Amino acid sequence: MVSWYGVFVCFQNRVGFAGRIPNNGEEKIDIEELVAEYKCIASPKLEGNINWERIGNALQRECEWTQEGAYHLANLARKYGAFMLKNALALSVALQIEDGELGL
Numbered sequence: 001m002v003s004w005y006g007v008f009v010c011f012q013n014r015v016g017f018a019g020r021i022p023n024n025g026e027e028k029i030d031i032e033e034l035v036a037e038y039k040c041i042a043s044p045k046l047e048g049n050i051n052w053e054r055i056g057n058a059l060q061r062e063c064e065w066t067q068e069g070a071y072h073l074a075n076l077a078r079k080y081g082a083f084m085l086k087n088a089l090a091l092s093v094a095l096q097i098e099d100g101e102l103g104l
Contacts, residue, residue: 029089037063040062041055041058041059042055055074056071057070059073072102
């Protein structure tokens with residue numbers, strides 16, 4: 001039986017180093033470029049709160065996401081945050097899930 005806790009801890013420790021995680025012994029997945037790209041669109045804020053409509057529009061305009069994809073991406077970030085999502089990324093890589101069931 002697979003220990004999901006072990007999978008999370010294993011990859012959680014690896015994700016913290018330069019934003020990289022192993023991809024089944026192949027090349028590393030580097031998210032630093034994506035983080036830098038998204039920091040550029042994350043700057044528009046309204047009174048200290050994130051303006052999710054502007055973020056969604058910027059994802060479509062500057063990052064070439066579809067309207068549906070931008071909605072789901074922003075919604076995931078808003079609802080789950082970096083801690084949960086880095087673990088979900090690590091688990092997806094370990095299970096070799098590239099696009100997921102939504103097919104975005």
